[in-house]
Amino acid sequence: MQGHTYLASDRASGSDSNQQSFLGLTAVIRSAPMRQLMHTVEKIAKSNAAVLIIGETGSGKELVARALHHHSLRCSRPWIDVNCAALPDHLLESELFGHEKGAFSGADSMKQGFFELAHGGTLFLDEIGELDLKMQVKLLRVLDGTPYYRLGGTRKVTSDVRIVAATNVDLREAVDKGTFRRDLYHRLDQARLDVPPLRTRMEDVQALAEYFLAKEAPQLRFSAAAMEAFRAHSWPGNVRELRNTVVKAALVAEGDEIDLCDLPDELCAADAVPHLTGRTLDELEQQAILSALTETGGRQDRAARLLGISQRTLIRKLKIYNGQETSRGVAEAVAR
Numbered sequence: 001m002q003g004h005t006y007l008a009s010d011r012a013s014g015s016d017s018n019q020q021s022f023l024g025l026t027a028v029i030r031s032a033p034m035r036q037l038m039h040t041v042e043k044i045a046k047s048n049a050a051v052l053i054i055g056e057t058g059s060g061k062e063l064v065a066r067a068l069h070h071h072s073l074r075c076s077r078p079w080i081d082v083n084c085a086a087l088p089d090h091l092l093e094s095e096l097f098g099h100e101k102g103a104f105s106g107a108d109s110m111k112q113g114f115f116e117l118a119h120g121g122t123l124f125l126d127e128i129g130e131l132d133l134k135m136q137v138k139l140l141r142v143l144d145g146t147p148y149y150r151l152g153g154t155r156k157v158t159s160d161v162r163i164v165a166a167t168n169v170d171l172r173e174a175v176d177k178g179t180f181r182r183d184l185y186h187r188l189d190q191a192r193l194d195v196p197p198l199r200t201r202m203e204d205v206q207a208l209a210e211y212f213l214a215k216e217a218p219q220l221r222f223s224a225a226a227m228e229a230f231r232a233h234s235w236p237g238n239v240r241e242l243r244n245t246v247v248k249a250a251l252v253a254e255g256d257e258i259d260l261c262d263l264p265d266e267l268c269a270a271d272a273v274p275h276l277t278g279r280t281l282d283e284l285e286q287q288a289i290l291s292a293l294t295e296t297g298g299r300q301d302r303a304a305r306l307l308g309i310s311q312r313t314l315i316r317k318l319k320i321y322n323g324q325e326t327s328r329g330v331a332e333a334v335a336r
Ligand SMILES: Nc1ncnc2c1ncn2[C@@H]1O[C@H](COP(=O)(O)OP(=O)(O)O)[C@@H](O)[C@H]1O
Pocket: 025, 026, 027, 028, 029, 055, 056, 057, 058, 059, 060, 061, 062, 063, 064, 208, 239, 240, 243
């Protein structure tokens, strides 16, 4: 990898086999786990089963939901998405089920709810784990096919929707705690898709970084060190964090390259971690002792404290190392 640069514009044009488009959004899919996931998506898309999508925030749950709709027999019918966490309950209820004119103050005209609007298509319920228990009951009734009324209405409404729900909370744990209804959980979980966190799919990190850079600033490229830092980072905010990191780095980069100095501290810190692979535990221990002795100017009592061991243990280890050829560095540090 050393010395290799990654040209974002290499991938900016032409058809890229790693990219697929769903309802106007482009998905970059290169790693084996994501390819496998997309394969499952295509397989279950054709049924009407409710699908529960589970994954960390920013990992791409909404994108996967859109892919499901895209591959379904309902693809030419409406796609409606609702963020259950974004609205207070009374508003969410009228958004989902609609209201008649005059149902409450401010209801100047009749409004169809998302269930009606999604008729024949897919209703995506994002952040379903945030629904309170009362709304869970109402939702379950409608999902079970019970006709419902718009708020303030007297005429029964039915709608044919395929439900796709997403959450980043552990719903099984919520069920055990009593904050999520077991019956609703099973109703939503007729099929399940787990979106793996970005840190488990390094191939996607590079492909996504190149894709976002090509969109944002095609004249720029990543230095090898910058790309290495991308690969070493754990991406707790997943793809969303990666996209924002690329956008910000492109803004501050000088010249034609995004380098380490253009990246936020948390990515550079990863670079400062010494490479631990390919070394034995013994070698690492010697390295730690050497660093501690160097840092304390050879003072064994302080070095032992730094290492979290007793001075006796340190002395014992030094005696062992002094008998070994590989420990020249340690012996020299002790001699000073
Ligand atoms: N595989 C991917 N390819 C391209 N963009 C992606 C991919 N996964 C996620 N994104 C983008 O990252 C952001 C977060 O994804 P999103 O689906 O909203 O995550 P979640 O719903 O899990 O929080 C969105 O802007 C989305 O378009």
